Amino acid sequence: MNLPEFWEDKARAQAKMGEVAALKNKVLPVRELTSRIADIGVLVEMAVEEGDDNAATEVLGEVESIGVALDKVELQTLLSGPHDREGAFLTVHAGAGGTEACDWADMLVRMYQRWGQQQGYKVEMVDVQEGEEVGVRGATLRFEGENAYGYLNCERGVHRLVRISPFDSQARRHTSFASVDVTPELEEEPELEIDEKDLEITTMRSGGKGGQNVNKVETGVLMRHLPSGIMVRCTIERSQHKNRDLALKILKAKLLQVEEDKKRSEMERVYGEKGEIGFGSQIRSYVFQPYQMVKDHRTGCETSNIDHVMDGELNAFIEAKLRGHVAGESRDDL
Numbered sequence: 001m002n003l004p005e006f007w008e009d010k011a012r013a014q015a016k017m018g019e020v021a022a023l024k025n026k027v028l029p030v031r032e033l034t035s036r037i038a039d040i041g042v043l044v045e046m047a048v049e050e051g052d053d054n055a056a057t058e059v060l061g062e063v064e065s066i067g068v069a070l071d072k073v074e075l076q077t078l079l080s081g082p083h084d085r086e087g088a089f090l091t092v093h094a095g096a097g098g099t100e101a102c103d104w105a106d107m108l109v110r111m112y113q114r115w116g117q118q119q120g121y122k123v124e125m126v127d128v129q130e131g132e133e134v135g136v137r138g139a140t141l142r143f144e145g146e147n148a149y150g151y152l153n154c155e156r157g158v159h160r161l162v163r164i165s166p167f168d169s170q171a172r173r174h175t176s177f178a179s180v181d182v183t184p185e186l187e188e189e190p191e192l193e194i195d196e197k198d199l200e201i202t203t204m205r206s207g208g209k210g211g212q213n214v215n216k217v218e219t220g221v222l223m224r225h226l227p228s229g230i231m232v233r234c235t236i237e238r239s240q241h242k243n244r245d246l247a248l249k250i251l252k253a254k255l256l257q258v259e260e261d262k263k264r265s266e267m268e269r270v271y272g273e274k275g276e277i278g279f280g281s282q283i284r285s286y287v288f289q290p291y292q293m294v295k296d297h298r299t300g301c302e303t304s305n306i307d308h309v310m311d312g313e314l315n316a317f318i319e320a321k322l323r324g325h326v327a328g329e330s331r332d333d334l
Contacts, residue, residue: 015187022085022146029073036066076147078322082260084150087185089126089250091140095158097176102131104161104176107310109139112155112180114312121145126246127220127233134167140233140250142185149184154321155314156182157283164289173289177282183253192252200224203240223247230254284317286310296320300327 001020007013040062047055079085092108094101109128116123122144129137143152158179165174203218220235221243232254234247286306287293294309295302299320303309 018187025146026076029069029076033066033069033073036062036069040066075319075322079147079150081150081153083184083186084153085147086149086187087121087145088143088149088152089140089183089185089253090143090152090155091138091181091183092136093138093179093181094131094136095177095179097174099131099133099135099167100161100165100174100176101178102133102135102137103167104135104159105137105139105178106131106135107161108159108178108180109136109141111310111312111314112141112152115314116141116143116148116312118312119145119148119151121148124236126236126250128235129233138233142236144185149182151318151322152182154318155180160282160285162285162287162289183250183257186249186253186256192255194225194248194252194255198226200226201244204235219243221247223251225251225255228255228258230258297327299325301325 001013001016006016040059043055043059043062046052047059090112092105092112094105097104113123124142124144126140126142128139131137143149158177161176161178162173163176164171168174200223202222202224204220204222205218219238219240220233221240222231222233223244224231230251232247232250234243234250237243237246283298284294284296286309287295288306292304292306293302294304294306294317296317299317301317301320303316305313
């Protein structure tokens, strides 16, 4: 980095700077923990020599604090996938349940926005398709920041809601579904050639908020990859050209993701977790009535504090998935 020629290629220099920052984020916490563990030995000797209860309390507090910091460092080591450190695109689609499902999809979008903000990520809406009456039929969020994909990939699957419907005049209980898919935002565009003949591109007015041109000019892009059937919508940018470039970037990331799944023979497992957006395929249930409970069916992680979860408190579920917890297994078995 001290060499003058290092800065001649700005794109390459920025990529290297990002790589250095990522390595520092892994190394520095370990060095800090090592130093704190060495220091605690001195504290223990002092507490024993002086027989001071206050010193003993200080030692126990420091041990507990080190334990918390160690858990965080350990969690970082679990993000070892090839794209885990990248940013992410998260897409929510309403499933079975009609108006209820659109409202539920909108609630999930808000939940992930809150989670991203709490983690310090930059979160922006790439595309949104409004529901006919309320909520959204689909929406894509972009998360910019380190390890966004590694964490959010744990949320990939079908999410089920059970509640008394606010749209039912008879106040009956309804079940709604929405799917969540996650794609990495690759720093370097993959060397993946896509034949223009394999793309079906439709333009549309973006709709919603975004400036004077948003409802007058067809800047939004819907891109469909005919061989795979993958569709990507992008309406965030104010020009059709930029929306097309971003849609193509997301499409390439999705195709690369599919190929990597095939190579690892994990396609059936990954998409088996998501499956059809309906009964029997959910990874997590959110029950609002007759009792309150959010439960992850893969890990067994659960909580009765629904409000906190819907406000973005998802780390317990993400951590359980990263640590490989399996529903029904005791802690002694793990």
